Amino acid sequence: MQRRKTRAVRVGGITIGGGAAVSVQSMTNTDTRNVNETVAQIHRLEKAGCDIVRVAVPDAAAANALKEIKNQINIPLVADIHFDHRLALKALEAGVDKLRINPGNIGAREKVEAVANAASERGVPIRIGVNAGSIDKAKYGPPSAESLANSALDQVRVLEELDFHGIVISLKSFDAPMTIAAYRRMSELVDYPLHIGVTEAGLAWEGTIRSAIGIGALLAEGIGDTLRVSLTTDPVEEVKVGMEILYALDLREPPFTVISCPTCGRSGVDISVLAEDVKDRLSKRKMARPLKVAVMGCAVNGPGEAAMADVGITGGSGVGMIFVKGQLARKVREEELVDELMKEIERIEHDQES
Numbered sequence: 001m002q003r004r005k006t007r008a009v010r011v012g013g014i015t016i017g018g019g020a021a022v023s024v025q026s027m028t029n030t031d032t033r034n035v036n037e038t039v040a041q042i043h044r045l046e047k048a049g050c051d052i053v054r055v056a057v058p059d060a061a062a063a064n065a066l067k068e069i070k071n072q073i074n075i076p077l078v079a080d081i082h083f084d085h086r087l088a089l090k091a092l093e094a095g096v097d098k099l100r101i102n103p104g105n106i107g108a109r110e111k112v113e114a115v116a117n118a119a120s121e122r123g124v125p126i127r128i129g130v131n132a133g134s135i136d137k138a139k140y141g142p143p144s145a146e147s148l149a150n151s152a153l154d155q156v157r158v159l160e161e162l163d164f165h166g167i168v169i170s171l172k173s174f175d176a177p178m179t180i181a182a183y184r185r186m187s188e189l190v191d192y193p194l195h196i197g198v199t200e201a202g203l204a205w206e207g208t209i210r211s212a213i214g215i216g217a218l219l220a221e222g223i224g225d226t227l228r229v230s231l232t233t234d235p236v237e238e239v240k241v242g243m244e245i246l247y248a249l250d251l252r253e254p255p256f257t258v259i260s261c262p263t264c265g266r267s268g269v270d271i272s273v274l275a276e277d278v279k280d281r282l283s284k285r286k287m288a289r290p291l292k293v294a295v296m297g298c299a300v301n302g303p304g305e306a307a308m309a310d311v312g313i314t315g316g317s318g319v320g321m322i323f324v325k326g327q328l329a330r331k332v333r334e335e336e337l338v339d340e341l342m343k344e345i346e347r348i349e350h351d352q353e354s
């Protein structure tokens with residue numbers, strides 16, 4: 001997949017843009033002033049694969065908590081600030097790795113300049129985040145791809161005039177087609193890295209689909225350097241969805257992939273139970289290398305339909321099959337299918353090592 005060329009921006013130990021792997025971000029939903037709860041949630045996010053985490057900084061007490069949070073986590077920390085430039089300065093002093101702040105919301109030029117200078121001295125980038133819901137309608141008109149892009153461009157110019165170029169841009173809307181059009185437009189106008197996402201995407205199920213469509217369409221066109229899935233649920237789910245979007249587009253390699261058939265009248269076994277069991281066992285073991293593992297409903301079509309899998313099983317009436325690269329390896333009793341599959345995976349890994 002050809003990705004659009006963007007500038008590289010460093011966020012702590014992670015690079016956004018410049019051809020770096022697309023990173024996955026999330027945002028805590030704890031009270032940032034509660035350091036223990038916030039750190040605990042960030043650790044869960046880290047474990048799920050989150051590359052960069054953002055916390056809300058609504059007041060001085062939250063800004064004062066940033067240093068302690070930063071000391072206890074292993075991934076880059078972003079401070080999300082609205083209006084008050086003093087909070088941005090405090091966040092920078094606390095050692096955050098990125099700011100999310102819109103220059104247009106800060107007010108006087110001296111205030112923006114103070115933030116840009118302090119960020120520049122520390123090598124900390126700024127994300128300009130324009131949302132359809134908060135766009136200045138009097139100035140830019142109703143939310144549209146064009147008004148989102150124009151609003152963001154004005155904010156970019158403010159920073160550029162201050163000779164600040166460590167910029168990341170987001171242009172989010174609940175409306176997936178509008179979001180896609182806005183990012184397409186922006187990617188033609190600037191080469192700053194783009195943080196992509198569909199904002200306020202909704203509850204877990206609908207929001208996952210809306211996000212996968214919006215984010216997936218952009219990534220498939222090579223647009224997007226970092227992403228956040230916005231869901232009304234535990235933010236760990238946002239990270240899982242973000243990772244799956246990247247796996248689906250071959251932009252990241254998963255530790256394993258379970259391929260399972262939809263089942264039909266030929267299936268003699270409950271595939272969803274089998275596939276969940278296989279997924280559960282694979283997620284608990286350390287894979288020597290990424291494997292595609294198939295769980296198919298019948299021996300007639302299963303091995304052929306899942307020929308791209310490294311190894312797989314098919315159900316049957318009491319007797320199932322283990323197949324390797326589409327070829328029958330052996331028959332096993334149905335109740336031993338998953339145990340035997342795991343043994344086959346160990347064998348494959350062992351053979352590859354020796």
Ligand code: SF4
Nearest residue numbers: 261264267297298302
């Ligand atoms: S593998 Fe067999 S059971 Fe599954 S969808 Fe194909 S034909 Fe149906």
